[in-house]
Amino acid sequence: MAGRVYLIGAGPGAADLITVRGMRLLQQADAVLYDALVQPEMLEYCPQAVLIPVGKRCAKASTAQRFINKMLVDAARKYGRVVRLKGGDPMLFGRAQEELAALDEAGIGYEVVPGVTAALAASAGTGISLTSRGLARNVLFATARVGEGESGSDWVKPVLAADTAVLYMGVKQAAEIAAALLAGGMRPDTPLLVVENASLPGVREWPLTLAELPQAAGWNLAGPAILLLGEVYRARLALDERIRQTG
Ligand code: SAH
Numbered sequence: 001m002a003g004r005v006y007l008i009g010a011g012p013g014a015a016d017l018i019t020v021r022g023m024r025l026l027q028q029a030d031a032v033l034y035d036a037l038v039q040p041e042m043l044e045y046c047p048q049a050v051l052i053p054v055g056k057r058c059a060k061a062s063t064a065q066r067f068i069n070k071m072l073v074d075a076a077r078k079y080g081r082v083v084r085l086k087g088g089d090p091m092l093f094g095r096a097q098e099e100l101a102a103l104d105e106a107g108i109g110y111e112v113v114p115g116v117t118a119a120l121a122a123s124a125g126t127g128i129s130l131t132s133r134g135l136a137r138n139v140l141f142a143t144a145r146v147g148e149g150e151s152g153s154d155w156v157k158p159v160l161a162a163d164t165a166v167l168y169m170g171v172k173q174a175a176e177i178a179a180a181l182l183a184g185g186m187r188p189d190t191p192l193l194v195v196e197n198a199s200l201p202g203v204r205e206w207p208l209t210l211a212e213l214p215q216a217a218g219w220n221l222a223g224p225a226i227l228l229l230g231e232v233y234r235a236r237l238a239l240d241e242r243i244r245q246t247g
Contacts, residue, residue, distance in 0.1 A: 003076030009115015037087030136163035
């Protein structure tokens with residue numbers, strides 16, 4: 001059996017933020033390989049499927065990407081209709097290319113179903129438009145994280161140039177990120193928001209200035225968190241400051 005793989009975006013966490021197409025494919029899946037960021041509630045859509053946890057946090061020790069690729073190919077051959085469920089949108093910061101290449105190489109057909117990426121879910125929760133009129137005309141999705149064996153791309157210049165920037169996987173490196181942006185000339189009072197657990201019941205938002213960002217590195221957050229940065233958040237920061245002073 002050659003099998004077929006559906007690379008599906010699970011969305012940011014909330015079980016009802018998967019697309020209808022994604023949910024239907026889950027309901028028809030023979031096997032589901034899912035990431036650590038996928039919430040257990042979402043797996044209730046596929047009681048018929050064999051569940052295979054993959055991804056870095058599940059196994060505690062990191063499951064190497066090559067191993068995941070192999071599991072995906074093996075699962076397609078063994079089970080037939082396989083869903084590869086990935087957090088957010090599968091084509092953003094999710095190693096989708098490696099998995100699709102492995103499927104190509106094995107001659108296994110696939111389809112990609114988009115999902116709501118963390119940046120958009122976090123933004124929805126803030127109630128602040130990423131492109132507030134008069135303040136921002138562009139949005140950058142970036143990461144400062146460099147994977148093992150990768151050469152570091154320069155993420156600083158595009159962030160400096162962006163009206164609004166969203167940084168994935170950045171909280172643990174908050175101090176380095178702040179230092180690099182300040183060294184690049186970004187103003188220390190540049191407003192930003194750290195959003196943890198976007199779309200989930202435990203969602204939290206912290207307004208900060210760039211100068212204050214390094215403290216975020218020590219927070220030890222349990223959930224995934226993302227950085228939103230830009231002038232659109234200045235009013236929110238000012239409001240927070242006023243509340244702190246009066247309260
Ligand atoms: N493909 C995913 C991103 C995977 S990288 C997407 O499109 O969203 C993992 C990073 O995404 C995390 O380190 C965090 O920065 C961000 N992230 C994922 N889910 C999140 C959530 N619910 N709230 C905040 N950030 C989240």
